[in-house]
Amino acid sequence: MAKIHYIYDTESCKYVRDERSTSDIILNTMMFLSVTIGLSVGLILLYTNYFESPKELLLRNDVREIEFEIAELELRINTLNTVLADLTYRDDRVYRVVLGAEPIDKSIREAGVGGSARYDDIRKKQFAHKEAIIKLSESIDKLRRKVYIESKSHDEIVQLAVSKEKLFAAIPAIQPISKNKYTLTSGFGNRFDPITHIFGPHPGIDFAAPSGTPIYATADGVVDVTEIAFTGYGKKVEIDHGYGYRTRYAHMNAFIVKVGQSVKRGELIGYVGSTGHSTAPHVHYEVFINRAQVNPIYYFFNDLNPTEYAKIIELASVENQSMGM
Numbered sequence: 001m002a003k004i005h006y007i008y009d010t011e012s013c014k015y016v017r018d019e020r021s022t023s024d025i026i027l028n029t030m031m032f033l034s035v036t037i038g039l040s041v042g043l044i045l046l047y048t049n050y051f052e053s054p055k056e057l058l059l060r061n062d063v064r065e066i067e068f069e070i071a072e073l074e075l076r077i078n079t080l081n082t083v084l085a086d087l088t089y090r091d092d093r094v095y096r097v098v099l100g101a102e103p104i105d106k107s108i109r110e111a112g113v114g115g116s117a118r119y120d121d122i123r124k125k126q127f128a129h130k131e132a133i134i135k136l137s138e139s140i141d142k143l144r145r146k147v148y149i150e151s152k153s154h155d156e157i158v159q160l161a162v163s164k165e166k167l168f169a170a171i172p173a174i175q176p177i178s179k180n181k182y183t184l185t186s187g188f189g190n191r192f193d194p195i196t197h198i199f200g201p202h203p204g205i206d207f208a209a210p211s212g213t214p215i216y217a218t219a220d221g222v223v224d225v226t227e228i229a230f231t232g233y234g235k236k237v238e239i240d241h242g243y244g245y246r247t248r249y250a251h252m253n254a255f256i257v258k259v260g261q262s263v264k265r266g267e268l269i270g271y272v273g274s275t276g277h278s279t280a281p282h283v284h285y286e287v288f289i290n291r292a293q294v295n296p297i298y299y300f301f302n303d304l305n306p307t308e309y310a311k312i313i314e315l316a317s318v319e320n321q322s323m324g325m
Protein backbone atom coordinates (compact mmCIF):
# COMPACT_ATOMS: atom_id res chain seq x y z
CA MET A 1 0.00 0.00 0.00
CA ALA A 2 1.40 3.35 -1.13
CA LYS A 3 2.08 5.84 1.59
CA ILE A 4 -0.02 9.01 1.67
CA HIS A 5 2.09 12.19 1.90
CA TYR A 6 0.88 15.53 3.25
CA ILE A 7 2.39 18.84 2.57
CA TYR A 8 1.80 22.16 4.43
CA ASP A 9 -0.14 24.67 2.34
CA THR A 10 0.99 28.18 3.33
CA GLU A 11 -2.04 29.85 1.73
CA SER A 12 -4.71 27.90 3.62
CA CYS A 13 -2.52 27.25 6.64
CA LYS A 14 -3.49 23.58 6.54
CA TYR A 15 -1.91 20.25 5.75
CA VAL A 16 -3.22 19.02 2.45
CA ARG A 17 -2.73 15.79 0.70
CA ASP A 18 0.32 15.64 -1.56
CA GLU A 19 -1.07 15.07 -5.02
CA ARG A 20 2.40 14.65 -6.82
CA SER A 21 2.83 11.27 -8.45
CA THR A 22 5.81 8.93 -7.91
CA SER A 23 6.93 9.49 -11.51
CA ASP A 24 7.15 13.24 -10.81
CA ILE A 25 9.39 12.53 -7.86
CA ILE A 26 11.62 10.22 -9.89
CA LEU A 27 11.81 12.82 -12.67
CA ASN A 28 12.77 15.54 -10.21
CA THR A 29 15.39 13.33 -8.61
CA MET A 30 16.81 12.43 -12.04
CA MET A 31 17.01 16.11 -12.99
CA PHE A 32 18.71 16.92 -9.72
CA LEU A 33 21.23 14.12 -10.23
CA SER A 34 21.92 15.16 -13.85
CA VAL A 35 22.64 18.74 -12.85
CA THR A 36 24.90 17.55 -10.00
CA ILE A 37 26.83 15.11 -12.22
CA GLY A 38 27.09 17.74 -15.00
CA LEU A 39 28.48 20.26 -12.57
CA SER A 40 30.94 17.73 -11.12
CA VAL A 41 32.22 16.71 -14.58
CA GLY A 42 32.55 20.38 -15.51
CA LEU A 43 34.53 21.06 -12.36
CA ILE A 44 36.81 18.05 -12.94
CA LEU A 45 37.45 19.13 -16.55
CA LEU A 46 38.16 22.65 -15.39
CA TYR A 47 40.57 21.36 -12.75
CA THR A 48 42.43 18.99 -15.05
CA ASN A 49 42.78 21.70 -17.68
CA TYR A 50 44.37 24.16 -15.34
CA PHE A 51 46.06 21.89 -12.79
CA GLU A 52 48.29 18.82 -13.49
CA SER A 53 47.94 15.52 -11.77
CA PRO A 54 51.03 14.24 -9.86
CA LYS A 55 51.56 11.63 -12.60
CA GLU A 56 51.48 14.28 -15.30
CA LEU A 57 53.86 16.40 -13.31
CA LEU A 58 56.24 13.45 -13.04
CA LEU A 59 56.04 12.78 -16.78
CA ARG A 60 56.62 16.45 -17.59
CA ASN A 61 59.74 16.43 -15.41
CA ASP A 62 60.90 13.25 -17.16
CA VAL A 63 60.51 14.89 -20.56
CA ARG A 64 62.43 17.96 -19.40
CA GLU A 65 65.24 15.74 -18.09
CA ILE A 66 65.39 13.82 -21.38
CA GLU A 67 65.54 17.07 -23.37
CA PHE A 68 68.35 18.30 -21.13
CA GLU A 69 70.28 15.03 -21.49
CA ILE A 70 69.87 15.06 -25.28
CA ALA A 71 71.26 18.60 -25.43
CA GLU A 72 74.17 17.55 -23.17
CA LEU A 73 74.96 14.55 -25.39
CA GLU A 74 74.91 16.78 -28.47
CA LEU A 75 77.43 19.07 -26.77
CA ARG A 76 79.67 16.16 -25.88
CA ILE A 77 79.54 14.82 -29.44
CA ASN A 78 80.48 18.29 -30.73
CA THR A 79 83.47 18.39 -28.36
CA LEU A 80 84.61 14.96 -29.55
CA ASN A 81 84.23 16.10 -33.16
CA THR A 82 86.45 19.12 -32.43
CA VAL A 83 89.14 16.95 -30.82
CA LEU A 84 88.97 14.51 -33.72
CA ALA A 85 89.20 17.35 -36.27
CA ASP A 86 92.44 18.48 -34.58
CA LEU A 87 93.87 14.92 -34.70
CA THR A 88 92.85 14.62 -38.34
CA TYR A 89 94.51 17.96 -39.17
CA ARG A 90 97.77 16.92 -37.50
CA ASP A 91 97.58 13.52 -39.16
CA ASP A 92 97.18 14.97 -42.68
CA ARG A 93 99.32 18.10 -42.38
CA VAL A 94 102.14 16.94 -40.10
CA TYR A 95 102.58 13.20 -39.60
CA ARG A 96 101.75 12.17 -43.15
CA VAL A 97 103.81 15.00 -44.64
CA VAL A 98 106.85 14.15 -42.48
CA LEU A 99 106.58 10.46 -43.29
CA GLY A 100 105.95 11.06 -46.99
CA ALA A 101 102.41 9.63 -47.11
CA GLU A 102 99.48 11.11 -49.01
CA PRO A 103 96.79 12.77 -46.87
CA ILE A 104 93.58 10.73 -46.54
CA ASP A 105 90.96 11.82 -49.06
CA LYS A 106 88.26 14.01 -47.53
CA SER A 107 85.54 11.92 -49.19
CA ILE A 108 86.77 8.86 -47.30
CA ARG A 109 86.82 10.69 -44.00
CA GLU A 110 83.34 12.15 -44.57
CA ALA A 111 81.80 8.95 -45.97
CA GLY A 112 78.35 8.04 -44.63
CA VAL A 113 77.47 5.10 -42.44
CA GLY A 114 74.78 3.38 -44.49
CA GLY A 115 71.31 4.24 -45.75
CA SER A 116 68.43 5.92 -43.95
CA ALA A 117 66.93 2.47 -43.27
CA ARG A 118 69.48 2.21 -40.49
CA TYR A 119 67.20 4.05 -38.09
CA ASP A 120 63.90 2.46 -39.20
CA ASP A 121 63.55 0.62 -35.91
CA ILE A 122 63.47 3.92 -34.08
CA ARG A 123 61.19 5.52 -36.69
CA LYS A 124 58.59 2.77 -36.25
CA LYS A 125 58.20 3.60 -32.58
CA GLN A 126 55.86 6.29 -31.38
CA PHE A 127 57.44 8.52 -28.81
CA ALA A 128 58.33 12.13 -28.26
CA HIS A 129 61.84 13.26 -29.28
CA LYS A 130 62.08 10.46 -31.82
CA GLU A 131 63.72 12.77 -34.37
CA ALA A 132 66.18 14.07 -31.77
CA ILE A 133 67.20 10.50 -30.90
CA ILE A 134 67.66 9.63 -34.60
CA LYS A 135 69.81 12.75 -35.08
CA LEU A 136 71.87 11.80 -32.04
CA SER A 137 72.33 8.23 -33.33
CA GLU A 138 73.45 9.58 -36.71
CA SER A 139 75.99 11.89 -35.06
CA ILE A 140 77.40 9.04 -32.95
CA ASP A 141 77.62 6.70 -35.96
CA LYS A 142 79.43 9.35 -38.03
CA LEU A 143 81.83 10.02 -35.16
CA ARG A 144 82.45 6.31 -34.73
CA ARG A 145 83.29 5.94 -38.41
CA LYS A 146 85.63 8.95 -38.35
CA VAL A 147 87.40 7.56 -35.28
CA TYR A 148 87.75 4.19 -37.03
CA ILE A 149 89.31 5.80 -40.12
CA GLU A 150 91.60 7.93 -37.96
CA SER A 151 92.73 4.91 -35.94
CA LYS A 152 93.50 3.03 -39.17
CA SER A 153 95.49 6.03 -40.36
CA HIS A 154 97.44 6.07 -37.10
CA ASP A 155 98.23 2.35 -37.51
CA GLU A 156 99.66 3.17 -40.92
CA ILE A 157 101.63 6.12 -39.51
CA VAL A 158 103.14 3.91 -36.80
CA GLN A 159 104.18 1.38 -39.46
CA LEU A 160 105.70 4.15 -41.58
CA ALA A 161 107.49 5.64 -38.56
CA VAL A 162 108.99 2.25 -37.65
CA SER A 163 110.28 1.71 -41.20
CA LYS A 164 111.51 5.32 -41.41
CA GLU A 165 113.27 4.87 -38.08
CA LYS A 166 115.17 1.95 -39.63
CA LEU A 167 115.91 4.07 -42.70
CA PHE A 168 117.15 7.00 -40.60
CA ALA A 169 119.36 4.62 -38.62
CA ALA A 170 120.76 3.28 -41.90
CA ILE A 171 121.83 6.65 -43.29
CA PRO A 172 125.46 7.56 -42.45
CA ALA A 173 125.09 10.56 -40.19
CA ILE A 174 128.25 11.01 -38.12
CA GLN A 175 131.99 11.24 -38.70
CA PRO A 176 134.01 8.03 -38.32
CA ILE A 177 136.37 9.71 -35.82
CA SER A 178 135.47 11.92 -32.82
CA LYS A 179 135.40 15.48 -34.04
CA ASN A 180 138.22 16.84 -31.85
CA LYS A 181 140.61 14.00 -32.63
CA TYR A 182 141.33 14.50 -36.33
CA THR A 183 142.46 16.94 -38.97
CA LEU A 184 140.65 16.86 -42.23
CA THR A 185 143.41 16.50 -44.77
CA SER A 186 141.74 15.63 -48.00
CA GLY A 187 138.28 16.07 -49.37
CA PHE A 188 136.26 14.34 -52.03
CA GLY A 189 137.13 14.92 -55.68
CA ASN A 190 140.33 15.23 -57.71
CA ARG A 191 143.41 15.20 -55.48
CA PHE A 192 147.15 14.82 -55.93
CA ASP A 193 148.34 11.33 -54.99
CA PRO A 194 151.50 11.56 -52.82
CA ILE A 195 152.73 8.15 -53.89
CA THR A 196 151.91 7.98 -57.59
CA HIS A 197 152.22 11.76 -58.01
CA ILE A 198 149.15 11.66 -60.21
CA PHE A 199 146.26 14.07 -59.97
CA GLY A 200 143.19 11.83 -59.88
CA PRO A 201 139.81 11.21 -58.29
CA HIS A 202 139.72 10.76 -54.54
CA PRO A 203 136.44 9.00 -53.80
CA GLY A 204 136.38 9.66 -50.04
CA ILE A 205 137.59 11.91 -47.25
CA ASP A 206 140.86 11.55 -45.32
CA PHE A 207 140.79 12.16 -41.57
CA ALA A 208 144.35 12.38 -40.22
CA ALA A 209 144.61 11.16 -36.63
CA PRO A 210 147.21 9.45 -34.45
CA SER A 211 147.62 5.75 -34.99
CA GLY A 212 145.22 3.85 -32.73
CA THR A 213 142.49 6.53 -32.69
CA PRO A 214 139.08 4.75 -32.53
CA ILE A 215 137.04 4.51 -35.73
CA TYR A 216 133.26 4.27 -35.40
CA ALA A 217 130.48 2.92 -37.65
CA THR A 218 128.63 5.91 -39.01
CA ALA A 219 125.22 4.18 -39.25
CA ASP A 220 123.51 0.92 -38.27
CA GLY A 221 124.31 -1.97 -40.57
CA VAL A 222 126.01 -5.30 -41.13
CA VAL A 223 129.74 -5.68 -41.71
CA ASP A 224 130.08 -7.39 -45.08
CA VAL A 225 133.76 -6.91 -45.94
CA THR A 226 136.87 -7.06 -43.78
CA GLU A 227 140.17 -7.22 -45.62
CA ILE A 228 143.84 -7.21 -44.83
CA ALA A 229 146.00 -5.98 -47.72
CA PHE A 230 149.47 -4.48 -48.06
CA THR A 231 148.49 -2.28 -50.96
CA GLY A 232 145.46 -0.23 -51.86
CA TYR A 233 143.10 0.27 -48.92
CA GLY A 234 145.29 -1.75 -46.56
CA LYS A 235 143.20 -3.05 -43.67
CA LYS A 236 139.61 -2.07 -44.41
CA VAL A 237 136.07 -2.62 -43.25
CA GLU A 238 132.93 -2.17 -45.31
CA ILE A 239 129.45 -1.95 -43.83
CA ASP A 240 126.20 -2.56 -45.69
CA HIS A 241 123.55 -0.30 -44.11
CA GLY A 242 120.65 -1.36 -46.32
CA TYR A 243 118.48 1.00 -48.39
CA GLY A 244 121.42 1.29 -50.83
CA TYR A 245 123.84 2.80 -48.26
CA ARG A 246 127.35 1.45 -47.71
CA THR A 247 130.46 2.85 -46.01
CA ARG A 248 134.15 1.97 -46.31
CA TYR A 249 136.88 2.60 -43.71
CA ALA A 250 140.44 2.11 -44.99
CA HIS A 251 144.15 2.09 -43.94
CA MET A 252 143.20 0.80 -40.46
CA ASN A 253 145.79 -0.27 -37.95
CA ALA A 254 143.37 -3.00 -36.88
CA PHE A 255 139.69 -3.81 -37.08
CA ILE A 256 137.69 -5.51 -34.35
CA VAL A 257 134.59 -6.62 -36.29
CA LYS A 258 133.79 -9.74 -38.29
CA VAL A 259 131.87 -10.25 -41.52
CA GLY A 260 128.18 -10.76 -40.72
CA GLN A 261 128.36 -8.76 -37.51
CA SER A 262 125.61 -6.20 -36.91
CA VAL A 263 126.82 -2.81 -35.79
CA LYS A 264 125.10 0.29 -34.47
CA ARG A 265 125.89 3.87 -35.37
CA GLY A 266 128.76 5.03 -33.15
CA GLU A 267 130.01 1.48 -32.44
CA LEU A 268 133.78 0.98 -32.39
CA ILE A 269 134.91 -1.02 -35.44
CA GLY A 270 138.69 -0.48 -35.52
CA TYR A 271 141.63 1.91 -35.14
CA VAL A 272 143.43 4.42 -37.28
CA GLY A 273 146.56 3.19 -39.01
CA SER A 274 148.59 3.71 -42.17
CA THR A 275 148.26 0.33 -43.89
CA GLY A 276 148.16 -0.06 -47.67
CA HIS A 277 148.61 2.85 -50.04
CA SER A 278 149.17 5.50 -47.36
CA THR A 279 151.82 7.99 -46.30
CA ALA A 280 150.67 8.74 -42.71
CA PRO A 281 148.08 7.51 -40.17
CA HIS A 282 144.59 8.42 -41.33
CA VAL A 283 141.25 6.85 -42.10
CA HIS A 284 140.05 7.05 -45.64
CA TYR A 285 136.26 7.13 -45.42
CA GLU A 286 133.82 6.51 -48.28
CA VAL A 287 130.04 6.65 -48.53
CA PHE A 288 128.19 4.79 -51.28
CA ILE A 289 124.61 5.21 -52.39
CA ASN A 290 123.48 2.45 -54.73
CA ARG A 291 127.13 1.52 -55.43
CA ALA A 292 128.16 5.05 -56.41
CA GLN A 293 130.58 6.96 -54.19
CA VAL A 294 129.18 10.25 -52.94
CA ASN A 295 130.80 13.09 -51.02
CA PRO A 296 130.74 11.97 -47.34
CA ILE A 297 130.71 15.62 -46.29
CA TYR A 298 126.92 15.59 -46.68
CA TYR A 299 126.56 12.70 -44.22
CA PHE A 300 127.88 14.24 -41.03
CA PHE A 301 124.75 16.09 -40.05
CA ASN A 302 124.17 14.38 -36.70
CA ASP A 303 127.21 15.51 -34.77
CA LEU A 304 128.18 18.89 -36.13
CA ASN A 305 126.76 22.28 -35.28
CA PRO A 306 126.19 24.73 -38.17
CA THR A 307 129.55 26.50 -37.62
CA GLU A 308 131.51 23.25 -37.52
CA TYR A 309 129.64 22.04 -40.56
CA ALA A 310 130.44 25.24 -42.52
CA LYS A 311 134.13 24.87 -41.55
CA ILE A 312 134.34 21.23 -42.62
CA ILE A 313 132.68 22.01 -45.95
CA GLU A 314 135.25 24.75 -46.55
CA LEU A 315 138.16 22.48 -45.61
CA ALA A 316 136.92 19.61 -47.76
CA SER A 317 136.50 21.84 -50.79
CA VAL A 318 140.15 22.94 -50.84
CA GLU A 319 142.01 20.99 -53.51
CA ASN A 320 145.06 19.59 -51.85
CA GLN A 321 147.00 16.41 -51.59
CA SER A 322 145.42 13.21 -50.35
CA MET A 323 147.19 10.97 -47.86
CA GLY A 324 147.24 8.01 -50.15
CA MET A 325 144.05 6.54 -51.50
Ligand SMILES: [Zn+2]
Nearest residue numbers: 205206284325
Ligand atom coordinates in the same frame (compact mmCIF):
# COMPACT_ATOMS: atom_id res chain seq x y z
ZN1 LIG B 1 141.87 8.94 -48.97
